[in-house]
Amino acid sequence: MTKKVLVLGEVREGALRNVSFEVIAAAKKISGGGEVVAVLLGESVQSFTEEMIHYGADRVVTIEHANLKQYTSDGFSQGFMAVYEQESPEAIVFGHTALGKDLSPKIASKLASGLISDVTSIEGEGDEAVFIRPIYSGKAFEKVRNKNGLLFVTIRPNNIAPLEHDSSRSGEVSSIDVDVTNLRTIIADVVRKTTEGVDLSEAKVVVAGGRGVKSAEGFNPLKELADLLGGAVGASRGACDADYCDYSLQIGQTGKVITPDLYIGVGISGAIQHMAGMSNSKIIVAINKDPEAEIFKVADYGIVGDLFEVVPMMIEEFQKAKVGV
Amino acid sequence: MNIYVLVKRTFDTEERIAIKGGKIAEDGAEFIINPYDEYAIEEAIAMRDVHGGEVTVVTIGGEDSEKQLRTALAMGADKAVLINTEDDLDESDEFTAAKIIAEYLKDKDADLILAGNVAIDGGSGQVGPRVAELLNINYVTTITKLEIEGTAVKIVRDVEGDSEMIETTLPLLVTAQQGLNEPRYPSLPGIMKAKKKPLEELELDDLDLEEDDVEAKTETIEIFLPAAKAAGRVLEGEIADQVSELASLLRNEAKVI
Numbered sequence: 001m002t003k004k005v006l007v008l009g010e011v012r013e014g015a016l017r018n019v020s021f022e023v024i025a026a027a028k029k030i031s032g033g034g035e036v037v038a039v040l041l042g043e044s045v046q047s048f049t050e051e052m053i054h055y056g057a058d059r060v061v062t063i064e065h066a067n068l069k070q071y072t073s074d075g076f077s078q079g080f081m082a083v084y085e086q087e088s089p090e091a092i093v094f095g096h097t098a099l100g101k102d103l104s105p106k107i108a109s110k111l112a113s114g115l116i117s118d119v120t121s122i123e124g125e126g127d128e129a130v131f132i133r134p135i136y137s138g139k140a141f142e143k144v145r146n147k148n149g150l151l152f153v154t155i156r157p158n159n160i161a162p163l164e165h166d167s168s169r170s171g172e173v174s175s176i177d178v179d180v181t182n183l184r185t186i187i188a189d190v191v192r193k194t195t196e197g198v199d200l201s202e203a204k205v206v207v208a209g210g211r212g213v214k215s216a217e218g219f220n221p222l223k224e225l226a227d228l229l230g231g232a233v234g235a236s237r238g239a240c241d242a243d244y245c246d247y248s249l250q251i252g253q254t255g256k257v258i259t260p261d262l263y264i265g266v267g268i269s270g271a272i273q274h275m276a277g278m279s280n281s282k283i284i285v286a287i288n289k290d291p292e293a294e295i296f297k298v299a300d301y302g303i304v305g306d307l308f309e310v311v312p313m314m315i316e317e318f319q320k321a322k323v324g325v
Numbered sequence: 326m327n328i329y330v331l332v333k334r335t336f337d338t339e340e341r342i343a344i345k346g347g348k349i350a351e352d353g354a355e356f357i358i359n360p361y362d363e364y365a366i367e368e369a370i371a372m373r374d375v376h377g378g379e380v381t382v383v384t385i386g387g388e389d390s391e392k393q394l395r396t397a398l399a400m401g402a403d404k405a406v407l408i409n410t411e412d413d414l415d416e417s418d419e420f421t422a423a424k425i426i427a428e429y430l431k432d433k434d435a436d437l438i439l440a441g442n443v444a445i446d447g448g449s450g451q452v453g454p455r456v457a458e459l460l461n462i463n464y465v466t467t468i469t470k471l472e473i474e475g476t477a478v479k480i481v482r483d484v485e486g487d488s489e490m491i492e493t494t495l496p497l498l499v500t501a502q503q504g505l506n507e508p509r510y511p512s513l514p515g516i517m518k519a520k521k522k523p524l525e526e527l528e529l530d531d532l533d534l535e536e537d538d539v540e541a542k543t544e545t546i547e548i549f550l551p552a553a554k555a556a557g558r559v560l561e562g563e564i565a566d567q568v569s570e571l572a573s574l575l576r577n578e579a580k581v582i
Binding site for chain 2: 073074097098101102104105106108109110112113114115116117118130133134135136137138139140141142143144145146147148149184185186187188189190191192193199200201204205229246247248249250252253254255257261262272273276279280282283284285291296297298299300301302303304305309310313314317318321
């Protein structure tokens with residue numbers, strides 16, 4: 001049986017997040033040749049509808065309302081439920097982002113459905129689809145299937161490849177008028193810590209520092225290296241506990257679990273709680289002065305040396321490449 | 326203030342994971358209170374100390390979970406409830422857990438419910454918001470600061486590194502993010518006192534729930550370990566040469582930059 005699948009696109013700082021295209025690709029697989037309908041909620045989202053179609057959505061449904069300017073679980077659940085009721089889909093896919101994590105359990109609870117969270121890959125198609133998700137922060141994986149009723153999954157950013165962008169794709173765009181009211185949460189202000197740079201959980205390259213970095217200032221060269229590679233900075237629990245950086249940068253079993261294309265661990269010994277958060281990165285580079293450090297056991301490439309010597313050299317090396325010398 | 330904390334017994338973060346008979350092997354493993362739930366317990370105790378009232382910790386599990394409940398009582402919680410599903414349920418998922426907890430809480434008039442934002446084993450982070458929805462109360466996830474005055478609540482919420490300043494009201498469910506507080510260690514007198522604090526044990530029957538009411542919507546069909554990663558290459562030679570070699574490997578062999 002083919003399925004109609006609803007996916008939720010996410011707009012942040014005036015652009016669609018990549019995960020918006022990844023949910024379309026996931027939905028295509030789940031639909032087994034059925035229809036993929038993208039949902040966009042916000043104050044003004046019309047300008048993003050075309051891109052969702054170019055990335056493979058068959059149709060787009062938008063709801064625009066002043067009370068959807070910022071995400072709140074009350075506002076977005078009212079909006080999403082209005083689309084759900086109009087479309088009666090057999091499946092739903094969200095990104096496993098801050099928004100998706102906050103909203104999906106509420107919707108699943110309203111619909112008395114299951115919810116398979118944080119999926120990193122999908123095997124099979126249509127009714128046969130089963131979902132692989134990490135447990136114990138990636139120390140193990142489980143394969144899960146939906147027993148009955150609505151299928152609802154959230155997918156981890158950066159794991160399921162989007163379809164090719166194709167500007168010849170076309171599809172219908174419609175909107176629903178909904179009065180979004182009675183928000184129980186007021187967002188008085190947002191303080192952006194990540195004003196510049198790439199979000200850690202979505203970054204293709206992560207440069208992570210540990211206790212070996214020795215100070216908050218010691219993270220500056222790591223930041224410089226990350227910027228050069230278009231990546232983000234992360235940290236071990238040790239570095240966060242020592243106040244070298246904010247807890248929001250912590251990678252590990254308590255903290256973020258990341259799967260970038262390239263992880264560079266600098267002055268990180270490789271405690272099991274940290275490794276749970278990064279060992280599924282595609283390529284792991286370790287820089288540590290202790291040749292016995294655990295992290296070398298999972299590293300694809302290792303440099304045994306003083307990070308204060310190695311990191312500046314790496315910056316120089318990649319700068320050279322950038323200007324094409 | 327009538328405060329409830331949802332807690333879960335989990336594997337210690339230092340444990341390695343092994344699989345036996347298609348399940349995660351538990352023999353000999355150390356168990357702890359889920360670290361994010363510890364922040365929730367600490368915050369609950371701090372709120373009670375300021376606003377008065379009572380802190381009740383609630384868990385779903387088997388007899389083994391008593392140990393974690395006693396630890397929460399030793400930290401300073403007043404009462405504990407174990408909803409023992411060992412005999413009734415073979416399979417459960419987040420739908421199951423939320424339904425059971427909400428059924429227990431529905432007539433408790435909770436002002437504030439706290440939970441961890443995610444359990445480090447299953448890692449789905451669903452149960453807190455699901456419970457709030459079933460109780461028809463508001464919720465805020467991944468909080469790093471909580472201030473309550475009367476029924477007015479001010480919260481700082483972590484959103485992928487950004488901080489949202491949130492205003493809302495009680496009754497409310499919140500889930501704790503790292504950075505909310507420093508959980509205390511149980512003191513010796515605390516541990517002694519905890520032995521005498523009430524620990525109630527309930528079964529599905531006591532909540533007027535049938536097995537069918539809480540039947541899981543999803544099922545795990547296989548558990549497996551990640552493919553072991555072969556140790557890679559430690560480069561050799563002068564540091565400067567190693568760095569150039571690394572850059573070329575990343576470009577040409579790994580093709581990640």
